Amino acid sequence: METGLLFQLLLNGLIVGALYGVVAMSFVLIYKASQVVNFAQGEFMLIGAWACWWLLTYWQLPFWIGFPVALAFMTVFGVVLQVAVLRPLIGEPVISVIMATVGLSIFFQALMKWMFGVFAQPFPAIFPVERINIMGLEVQSVYLLSIALSLVIMLGFWWFFTFSKHGLAMRATAFDQQVAQSLGISVPQVFAMSWAISAVVSAVAGVVVGVVSGVSSGLSFYGIKVFPAVILGGLDSVVGAMLAGIIVGVLENLAQYVDSQWLNWGNMTNIAPFYALIIILLIKPYGLFGTKNIERV
Amino acid sequence: MALAPAGEFHASYRADMTIFPTKNSRRTLMLGIFLLCFAPLVCGRYELGLLINIGFLGIAALGLNILVGFTGQISIGHAAFFGVGAFLSAYLHERFHIPVILCIPLAGLGTAVVGLVFGLPAARLKGLYLAIATLAAQFILEDFFARAQWFTGGVAGRMTEAVELFGVRFDREESYSYVVLVFTIIMFVMAANLMRTRDGRALIAVRDHYLSAEVMGINLAYHRTMSFAISSFHAGIGGRCTRITCFSSASRRSTSCSPSSSWRWSSLAVWAA
Numbered sequence: 183m184e185t186g187l188l189f190q191l192l193l194n195g196l197i198v199g200a201l202y203g204v205v206a207m208s209f210v211l212i213y214k215a216s217q218v219v220n221f222a223q224g225e226f227m228l229i230g231a232w233a234c235w236w237l238l239t240y241w242q243l244p245f246w247i248g249f250p251v252a253l254a255f256m257t258v259f260g261v262v263l264q265v266a267v268l269r270p271l272i273g274e275p276v277i278s279v280i281m282a283t284v285g286l287s288i289f290f291q292a293l294m295k296w297m298f299g300v301f302a303q304p305f306p307a308i309f310p311v312e313r314i315n316i317m318g319l320e321v322q323s324v325y326l327l328s329i330a331l332s333l334v335i336m337l338g339f340w341w342f343f344t345f346s347k348h349g350l351a352m353r354a355t356a357f358d359q360q361v362a363q364s365l366g367i368s369v370p371q372v373f374a375m376s377w378a379i380s381a382v383v384s385a386v387a388g389v390v391v392g393v394v395s396g397v398s399s400g401l402s403f404y405g406i407k408v409f410p411a412v413i414l415g416g417l418d419s420v421v422g423a424m425l426a427g428i429i430v431g432v433l434e435n436l437a438q439y440v441d442s443q444w445l446n447w448g449n450m451t452n453i454a455p456f457y458a459l460i461i462i463l464l465i466k467p468y469g470l471f472g473t474k475n476i477e478r479v
Numbered sequence: 480m481a482l483a484p485a486g487e488f489h490a491s492y493r494a495d496m497t498i499f500p501t502k503n504s505r506r507t508l509m510l511g512i513f514l515l516c517f518a519p520l521v522c523g524r525y526e527l528g529l530l531i532n533i534g535f536l537g538i539a540a541l542g543l544n545i546l547v548g549f550t551g552q553i554s555i556g557h558a559a560f561f562g563v564g565a566f567l568s569a570y571l572h573e574r575f576h577i578p579v580i581l582c583i584p585l586a587g588l589g590t591a592v593v594g595l596v597f598g599l600p601a602a603r604l605k606g607l608y609l610a611i612a613t614l615a616a617q618f619i620l621e622d623f624f625a626r627a628q629w630f631t632g633g634v635a636g637r638m639t640e641a642v643e644l645f646g647v648r649f650d651r652e653e654s655y656s657y658v659v660l661v662f663t664i665i666m667f668v669m670a671a672n673l674m675r676t677r678d679g680r681a682l683i684a685v686r687d688h689y690l691s692a693e694v695m696g697i698n699l700a701y702h703r704t705m706s707f708a709i710s711s712f713h714a715g716i717g718g719r720c721t722r723i724t725c726f727s728s729a730s731r732r733s734t735s736c737s738p739s740s741s742w743r744w745s746s747l748a749v750w751a752a
Contacts, residue, residue: 219607276606277553284555406618409611417607453622456615463600463612 184443191435197325199431200332204387205404206411206423207339208380214356214418215376218268219276221283223384224405225290230256230385231392231401232298238306249389253382260381261374268377269370291399302398328390335383336424343420352376356418403452407434410455414462416472426470430455496675512664519656527656534659535717538666542713545670549679550706551686552601553610556617557714562624564590564715583662587715593620594711601707602700666713673709682706 205223212220233255237248267286271279314321342349354362355372363369384405391401411430415422437454441447468474489495499505518530543557568586571577577585597616601609673679681702684692693699 219610276610277547280553280555280607280610406614409614413608413611447626449622449626453619456618459615460597460600460612460619463604463608467600467604467608 187442188439191439192432193321195432195435196428197321197329197431198435199428200329201387201390201427202404202408202411202431203424203427204332204335205384206408206415206427207335207420208383208387209408209412210415210418210420210423211376211383212380213412214420215352216264216268216373218279218283220380221280222287222290222405223380223408224402225287225294226256226260226381226384227388227391227404228294228397228399228402229259229290229388230381231388231397232294233385234389235303235305235392235397236298239303252389253385256381256385257378260378263381264374264377269373287402287405291402295399298397300399302396302400304396305393322394324390324393328387328394331386331390335386339420348372348375407452407455410459410462412469413459414469416469418473419469419471422469422471430458433458498671498675512660515660516657519654531656531659534656534663537663537717539714539717541666541670542710542717545673545682545713546706546710549674549686550682550703552703552706553606554613554707554710555610556597556613556615556620557710559617559620560590560594560711560714561717563593563620563711564717566624567715583716587712590715591708591712594714595704595708598704598707598711601703662716666716670713678702678705 205227208226209220209223212218212223230252234248234252237243237251238245241248243251263286267282268279271282314323314326343353351362351367352372352375354365354367355369359369362372387404388401391404407430408427411427412423413426414429415424415426434451434454437450441450462469499508515530519527522530539557539561543554546552546554564586567589568579568582571582571585571589572579597613597620600612604612674683681692681697682705684695684697685699685702685706689699
């Protein structure tokens with residue numbers, strides 16, 4: 183038993199989990215607003231990270247310019263994607279929409295490999311200090327940034343959905359599209375906005391992960407790991423997604439610890455969340471905070 | 480004309496449940512199968528390989544169609560079941576020396592059991608939640624394939640023997656295409672007949688309106704998981720067929736399962752539907 187390692191892993195779990203939570207929130211945002219399960223969420227992260235990387239290395243922009251420009255690009259990207267691909271699919275069966283987003287995921291992954299190659303590319307150094315020592319635990323300064331960013335994003339979401347006009351319009355649309363429309367809310371606009379916000383928020387997470395471990399197509403696996411989180415939290419709960427993201431992050435690091443100490447199976451980090459997913463679905467299909475679907479004939 | 484006239488004019492249940500709407504449609508199909516029997520004499524290696532591909536992809540897509548098209552459940556982890564069928568048949572042959580021709584249905588049954596296990600959530604879930612559960616099945620099985628060296632032969636893959644029946648080895652494209660043809664026909668006939676049985680019609684009822692189906696006394700959980708099992712059975716058989724021709728060296732072929740191919744199958748089924 184190594185307590186030091188355990189704590190290090192738990193801390194890692196918290197940090198990575200916060201990132202999962204952020205991506206899960208953006209996933210839930212799309213699902214809530216437009217009832218689309220987005221299998222291309224990981225590719226949003228990937229595209230955002232590559233865009234930022236490209237601005238920083240090719241154009242030699244400083245981070246504080248390149249990052250916002252990349253986010254602005256992602257806003258446009260999200261809107262264009264929604265209008266061009268998802269809007270024509272409104273009213274089609276669920277499986278068609280799912281296959282469309284799966285197709286998007288495969289397409290963008292191939293596109294990114296084609297444009298930027300298959301090798302992981304490191305980000306140029308952003309912080310003067312690589313690591314910070316907190317109470318004997320080594321923490322990368324980027325991780326601190328990611329925690330801070332996650333908190334800011336969460337607070338932003340909370341403010342957006344509680345106070346801002348657009349956020350309230352979005353909630354109204356999620357509640358009942360027809361009623362929202364009759365109250366003068368432009369539903370297509372809400373859809374486009376939700377995709378734009380989701381793309382931007384995922385891109386932030388993508389950049390953070392990219393800064394830590396380099397940008398490569400492996401990044402998009404985060405988008406798949408988001409599924410255990412959203413299922414645990416409930417498909418349509420933003421708060422649940424955040425909490426469950428952290429739980430999944432801690433869980434996978436715990437699994438890795440158990441694995442490295444006793445089991446030696448390997449690869450538990452990546453697979454444990456999926457075992458958890460199946461178990462959760464068997465016990466509590468609608469997750470911790472998801473709306474129970476009551477159906478009447 | 481091979482086509483039925485517009486509109487439904489069935490006067491009896493028997494006429495309603497027939498597979499072939501007209502006599503000519505049956506004759507056309509028979510003729511098609513008859514002509515396919517001569518394909519090895521006419522076609523080259525490459526075309527035969529394509530035909531074999533069409534055969535086993537057809538079987539797998541048929542399985543997916545039973546699940547997605549007839550029961551209305553979404554599976555995006557079907558390639559994993561495909562892989563289970565392939566590895567299982569190779570493993571059965573190598574470990575227990577069961578004749579390959581028996582291994583194929585056995586692998587199908589084994590895959591059905593695996594499908595049943597992963598289909599268990601289907602007893603309670605539907606729609607998106609189920610789709611995500613099958614996604615988990617995909618990753619868990621893939622991890623298992625990578626981990627279980629004794630089962631899959633690790634990275635190198637497992638060699639599969641050619642089908643042997645009555646002293647004849649079906650190890651070349653020319654002869655193997657017959658094996659695939661026979662299995663394709665069997666599977667399609669089975670599926671067509673399934674949809675005429677009580678259980679098959681129950682599946683359709685579950686898809687169309689599951690609440691009404693339940694009110695009519697159809698056991699939802701049972702039929703949903705059953706459709707998973709049947710579908711995996713097809714996938715397993717299809718998987719077994721593909722692996723033999725994976726790398727066309729004469730008799731020993733290697734088995735490997737590609738990660739994200741399940742999404743290709745799903746798109747296949749959407750096409751079919």
